[in-house]
Amino acid sequence: MTSVAEAPTGRVEQRLLDGEVGLDAHLARHGRLPILDSSQIIGMARDAGLTGRGGAGFPVWRKLSAVAQAGGAAVVVANAAEGEPASRKDRALLAYQPNLVLDGLQLAAAATRAKAAHLYAPKAALPALRRLLVARRTAGLDRLEVTLHAAPDAFVSGEESAVVSAINGTGAVPADKRIRIIQAGVGGAPTLVQNVETLAHLALIARYGAGWFLTAGTADEPGTFLATVSGAVRRPGVIEAGYGVPLGDLIAAAGGATMPLQAVLIGGYHGGWVPADPALPVSRRALEPFGASPGAGVVVALPANACGLGETARIAGYLADQVAGQCGPCINGLPRMAATLADLAARRPRPGLPAEVERLARLVSGRGACRHPDGTARLVLSAMRAFEADVVAHLHGRCLATEGHR
Amino acid sequence: MTEALWYFARGSGVISLVLLTVVVALGIGSRSGKPAFGLPRFAVSMLHRNAALLAVVFLAGHIVSLLFDPYAQLRLVDFVLPFVGNYRPFWQGLGTLGFDLMIAIVVTSLLRNRIGARAWRAVHWLAYLSWPIALAHGLGTGSDNGTWWLWAISIACTAVVVVAVGWRLSTGFSRFPARADREVAARLRQPEAKQLEEVR
Amino acid sequence: MRLHIDWTACDGRGVCTELLEEMLTEDDWGYPVLRDGKGEIPRALDGAARRAVDRCPRLALKLTQQ
Ligand SMILES: Cc1cc2nc3c(=O)[nH]c(=O)nc-3n(C[C@H](O)[C@H](O)[C@H](O)COP(=O)(O)O)c2cc1C
Ligand code: SF4
Ligand code: SF4
Numbered sequence: 001m002t003s004v005a006e007a008p009t010g011r012v013e014q015r016l017l018d019g020e021v022g023l024d025a026h027l028a029r030h031g032r033l034p035i036l037d038s039s040q041i042i043g044m045a046r047d048a049g050l051t052g053r054g055g056a057g058f059p060v061w062r063k064l065s066a067v068a069q070a071g072g073a074a075v076v077v078a079n080a081a082e083g084e085p086a087s088r089k090d091r092a093l094l095a096y097q098p099n100l101v102l103d104g105l106q107l108a109a110a111a112t113r114a115k116a117a118h119l120y121a122p123k124a125a126l127p128a129l130r131r132l133l134v135a136r137r138t139a140g141l142d143r144l145e146v147t148l149h150a151a152p153d154a155f156v157s158g159e160e161s162a163v164v165s166a167i168n169g170t171g172a173v174p175a176d177k178r179i180r181i182i183q184a185g186v187g188g189a190p191t192l193v194q195n196v197e198t199l200a201h202l203a204l205i206a207r208y209g210a211g212w213f214l215t216a217g218t219a220d221e222p223g224t225f226l227a228t229v230s231g232a233v234r235r236p237g238v239i240e241a242g243y244g245v246p247l248g249d250l251i252a253a254a255g256g257a258t259m260p261l262q263a264v265l266i267g268g269y270h271g272g273w274v275p276a277d278p279a280l281p282v283s284r285r286a287l288e289p290f291g292a293s294p295g296a297g298v299v300v301a302l303p304a305n306a307c308g309l310g311e312t313a314r315i316a317g318y319l320a321d322q323v324a325g326q327c328g329p330c331i332n333g334l335p336r337m338a339a340t341l342a343d344l345a346a347r348r349p350r351p352g353l354p355a356e357v358e359r360l361a362r363l364v365s366g367r368g369a370c371r372h373p374d375g376t377a378r379l380v381l382s383a384m385r386a387f388e389a390d391v392v393a394h395l396h397g398r399c400l401a402t403e404g405h406r
Numbered sequence: 407m408t409e410a411l412w413y414f415a416r417g418s419g420v421i422s423l424v425l426l427t428v429v430v431a432l433g434i435g436s437r438s439g440k441p442a443f444g445l446p447r448f449a450v451s452m453l454h455r456n457a458a459l460l461a462v463v464f465l466a467g468h469i470v471s472l473l474f475d476p477y478a479q480l481r482l483v484d485f486v487l488p489f490v491g492n493y494r495p496f497w498q499g500l501g502t503l504g505f506d507l508m509i510a511i512v513v514t515s516l517l518r519n520r521i522g523a524r525a526w527r528a529v530h531w532l533a534y535l536s537w538p539i540a541l542a543h544g545l546g547t548g549s550d551n552g553t554w555w556l557w558a559i560s561i562a563c564t565a566v567v568v569v570a571v572g573w574r575l576s577t578g579f580s581r582f583p584a585r586a587d588r589e590v591a592a593r594l595r596q597p598e599a600k601q602l603e604e605v606r
Numbered sequence: 607m608r609l610h611i612d613w614t615a616c617d618g619r620g621v622c623t624e625l626l627e628e629m630l631t632e633d634d635w636g637y638p639v640l641r642d643g644k645g646e647i648p649r650a651l652d653g654a655a656r657r658a659v660d661r662c663p664r665l666a667l668k669l670t671q672q
Contacts (some may be wrong), residue, residue, distance in 0.1 A: 154593045162594070171595040176612040178668055325591045327613035328637040332586050336634070363633055366643060369614045436663065439620050439636055448624045451661050523615060523665040585618070585635045 012241045012253045013216060015224050016200050017096055023135050026099040030207055032141065033103050038068055041111035045202060047210035049222045054079060054158070054195030055270065055296045057284065060202065063192060064111045066182050070190030073115035076108045077167065077186065080121035080196040081151035081158030084268045085318070086298045089226035090196050092238040094125045097200060098132055102146065104199025107206055109144045112192055116147070120163050121196075123150040155269070155322035159370045160193040161185075162324070173324050174370035195296070197226055217243035221283050225294060229254035231301035232261060243294065244286070248278025250299055260304045262401065263386055267295030269315050270375025272382035273308065276301070291382045307401040309390050312383035313338065313345035319376045330373045333364035341380060349395045358384060408476055415471040416548070418464045420559060423540050425461035427563040429454055430537045431570040438573075439581035455515075462512055465505060497546030500539050507536040537567065608670045609645035609655055611638060615666035622667060625658040626651065 019029045036044075046061035067074050078101055082090040093101060101119075109117050119129065126148050136142050149167055151157050157172040164185040166172035185191025201223060205213050214222045221243040227250055230236040234255025241250060247264060251257055261276035272292030274280060284293050302308055320334035337360040344353050361377035368374075384391060393400045432443075432454040441447060472480050484491045486506070489499030511533045518526040541560060548556050573579055609629065618636040628651055630638045647655045647669070659667040 152594055154591070157594060171590065173590050173594050174614075176614050178610050178612065178670060323591070324594055325589050328585070328588055328616060328618045328635060329613065329633060331588060332635045332637075333633075335586070363639070367611075367613065367633075367637070367639070369612070436619070436621075439618065446624055447619065448621050448661060451621050451663065518665065526665070581620075582618070582636045588617070 011245055012239060012249055013224055014240050015204060015216065016093060016100060016197070016226065017238070017240050019097070021096055023099060023132065023139070026097070027139075030100075030103075030204075033106065033203070033206060036107070036110065036206060038111050038113060041107050041202075041206065042068065044205050044210050045111075048201075048205045048213040049210075050198065050201055050205060050213070051221070052195055053197035053201070053225060053296065055268070057293065057295075060194070060198060063182065063194070064108065067112040067114075067190045067192040070183055072190055074109075074112040074190045074192065075116045075118070075186040076105060076112060076114045077117075077163055077191060077193045078102075078105045078108075078119045078121075078196050078199055079158055079160070079163050079193050080119065080125065081163065081172075082122065083151070083153070083155040083158045083322075084270075084296060084298060085155075086228060086230055086265075086268055086300055087296055088228045089238045089297055091122065091125065093197055093200060093226065094121060094129065098129060099136070100200035100203040101196045102132070102136060102142065103203035103206075104194075104196075104201070105146060106142055106144060107202050108192055108194055108199060112190075114144065114192070116186070116189075117144045118147045118149055118167055118186065119196075120149045120151050120158075120167065122153065126150060155319065156324050156370060156372055159372070161370065163193050164191055173326065174368075174372075176369050218281075218283055218285070220285055225297050227282070227294075227297040227299050229299045229301070231265075231299075232258045232303035232306075233301050234258055241282070244281040244283045246278060247274075247276070247280040247282055247299075250282060251278070251301060257301055258303070261301050262304045262306065263302045263308055265300040265302065265311075265379075266292045266298070268298035269319055270371075270379060271295050271298060272378060273302075273312075273386035275386070291378060291385070305401055307345065307390065307399055308383060308387040309341070309345040309394060310402075312379065312387075313342040316341050316376060316380055319372070319379075323372060324370070327368040327373075329364055329367040333360060333367075334373060334376055336360055337364060337376070337380060341383075344391065344394055347394050347397050347399065349397065353395065354384060354391050411471050411475050412477060415468055415475060418467040418471065419544060419548075420556070422461050422464040422468055423544050423563060424559065425457050425464060426537055426540055427566050429458045429461060430534065431566050432457065433533070434570040434574050438579050440579075458512070458515075462508055465508060469505065494547055497543055500543035501547060504536045504539040504543060507532055507539070511536070607647045607652070607655070609640065609647055609659075610668040610670045611640070611645070612666045612668065615664045616662075617664050617666070619663055621661050621663060622658040625661060626654050629655070630658075 019025060042061050042064045045064060050060045051057045052060060080090045080094055105117050129148055133146055152172050156162055156174060159174045161175040161181055162172040164181050165175055167186050181191045183190060217223045224240050224242050227239045227241060229239055229250055233251055236254060239250055239253045263273045264276050265271055266274055266287060272290055274287060274290040274292050280286060282294050287293050302311060316338040320338040323330050323334050325331050340357050340360060361380045364373040365377045366374060390400050432450050435443060436450045436454055469485055484502060488502035489495050491498040510529055514521060514526050514529040545560055620632060620636050623630045623632050623638050629641055631641060633639050659669055
């Protein structure tokens with residue numbers, strides 16, 4: 001296996017977000033989709049090593065072939081819910097290059113021989129999409145009609161079983177996973193839910209080939225990804241880069257840090273804290289030791305004068321407030337965990353406080369219909385590790401960050 | 407002989423009511439999460455089910471014996487269709503209604519893995535209804551409704567259920583009073599009638 | 607075989623934690639916790655697991671192959 005250092009290094013590079021806006025510009029630049037059959041599309045996705053960009057990073061070709069083989073008329077869904085408050089990339093993609101997403105949705109439909117296609121996105125994005133779909137129909141681009149659905153503005157509304165039940169008309173509520181949506185999802189049909197960025201990559205792979213896709217990113221993790229960089233940076237926004245891009249390059253592309261950084265949250269509110277090391281490659285492999293992963297590309301820069309425990313407690317409080325409310329351990333455990341962390345962050349120490357935070361994080365993990373408790377616990381546990389010195393200081397009633405002890 | 411039948415019919419009806427009372431009380435108690443009436447939770451659940459099945463057995467005895475009873479003059483249709491009987495049709499009809507309800511509950515309970523939790527729970531709520539119906543039927547049809555012992559049994563049954571309901575409503579009922587209710591967050595329900603926007 | 611808990615159905619009534627003490631404990635709110643975290647059912651507990659599945663008042667327990 002190649003190490004991260006030997007692999008082609010990721011860099012800031014525009015693939016998805018490049019080019020003019022609009023259907024004419026899209027056709028002038030990329031042309032129409034080539035006609036491909038199911039096995040060709042699945043083969044290309046496999047050769048390209050394309051993985052999901054919605055957070056879990058699952059190989060796309062495996063999902064495509066599972067749905068294709070599930071039997072029955074399949075349904076494909078493009079997921080642009082983007083409930084994560086620190087993420088803006090799906091909205092940006094829909095605003096600048098929606099045609100790549102819609103091309104990718106048609107490809108996914110062809111790969112799974114689907115009979116219905118849906119696009120699930122925040123309400124504000126729908127009017128423009130509706131107009132675009134009419135234009136594409138007139139131009140004869142879409143073989144399968146696409147139905148639009150409004151995603152409620154909530155953290156869990158983009159979880160795949162929540163997406164399915166929203167389209168089924170029963171609210172954006174996650175479901176038990178004993179029966180997987182690959183077997184029975186929208187209307188009981190085998191269903192493929194794919195993040196919109198994943199679909200846009202598929203649209204480029206279909207045109208330029210798997211070999212071209214492999215020229216970005218690392219050998220293990222090919223291709224580019226969309227990062228939403230925010231926090232203590234001059235120009236917060238969406239940046240495209242190959243996997244393995246040094247953290248410093250991403251921060252620099254966002255205008256650079258506004259002040260010395262203390263740590264960086266990678267992967268979003270379900271992600272993990274990593275040191276603000278400019279050389280740290282943003283890839284699964286390099287982030288794994290920190291219990292983090294690129295996830296859906298969220299990068300939040302924490303300035304040296306902010307308290308990491310305070311920031312994490314704020315996020316944990318938000319996440320506890322966003323539980324769907326169905327599962328006992330989640331609706332009870334997340335608020336308790338967030339409140340316990342808040343006590344630590346606010347320097348209301350009591351004996352065994354850090355151990356209690358960790359106990360609750362382990363208690364809620366894996367005990368919900370969706371992975372919201374797991375993601376929240378991961379964030380909290382990573383904060384306890386990344387801000388270990390701060391934990392000790394807080395237990396003694398001091399704060400390293402806000403009181404300038406650092 | 408007919409005398410014996412008559413007593414058997416009455417006796418089995420009363421026993422069925424008493425068992426039904428036990429079933430209702432245990433059903434309420436099983437929601438507490440605490441060991442109810444000094445029994446572990448699973449025992450409460452088993453007893454609830456077995457007492458219910460036994461109540462149905464006695465109910466069947468009650469009905470079959472009445473079928474052969476020359477005084478009662480019941481026809482087969484009276485066991486299925488309520489309020490069409492010859493003798494005190496209203497009070498007798500309540501008995502038929504209670505019987506129908508209990509059959510529905512037993513059948514759905516035995517098939518609950520097949521029909522799913524939602525349908526089963528919906529029917530099961532009706533179970534609570536069969537108790538007052540059975541009580542009223544007993545007091546209304548029982549030609550002994552003037553006798554002290556039927557009144558005594560009815561009052562005792564009522565007391566048991568009232569105590570169980572009172573316990574259910576008390577703050578000490580749940581083993582985890584601070585536990586948050588499971589309830590789907592409103593923000594996830596589609597805000598507009600249906601947020602589905604179709605493109606034609 | 608594995609024991610699967612449907613958290614959207616479980617009301618934490620604790621019947622299963624009594625019937626299947628070997629595999630389950632209770633959390634701070636009375637909801638079941640799989641001791642091994644995965645729900646793997648040892649052969650010897652097959653019957654007990656089936657009984658727990660049968661007696662769950664919310665039909666929240668399921669046996670799954672795997
Ligand atoms: C709580 C929660 C929220 C999620 N929100 C989103 C989301 O907003 N958008 C998204 O694409 N995936 C989201 N996911 C991931 C989806 O469940 C699913 O894995 C993804 O849409 C699959 O697409 P991909 O394979 O292309 O990444 C979420 C998952 C969880 C557990
Ligand atoms: S685990 Fe939490 S967020 Fe997920 S469905 Fe259950 S209650 Fe909702
Ligand atoms: S018996 Fe059923 S409802 Fe009760 S705690 Fe166990 S799984 Fe949950």
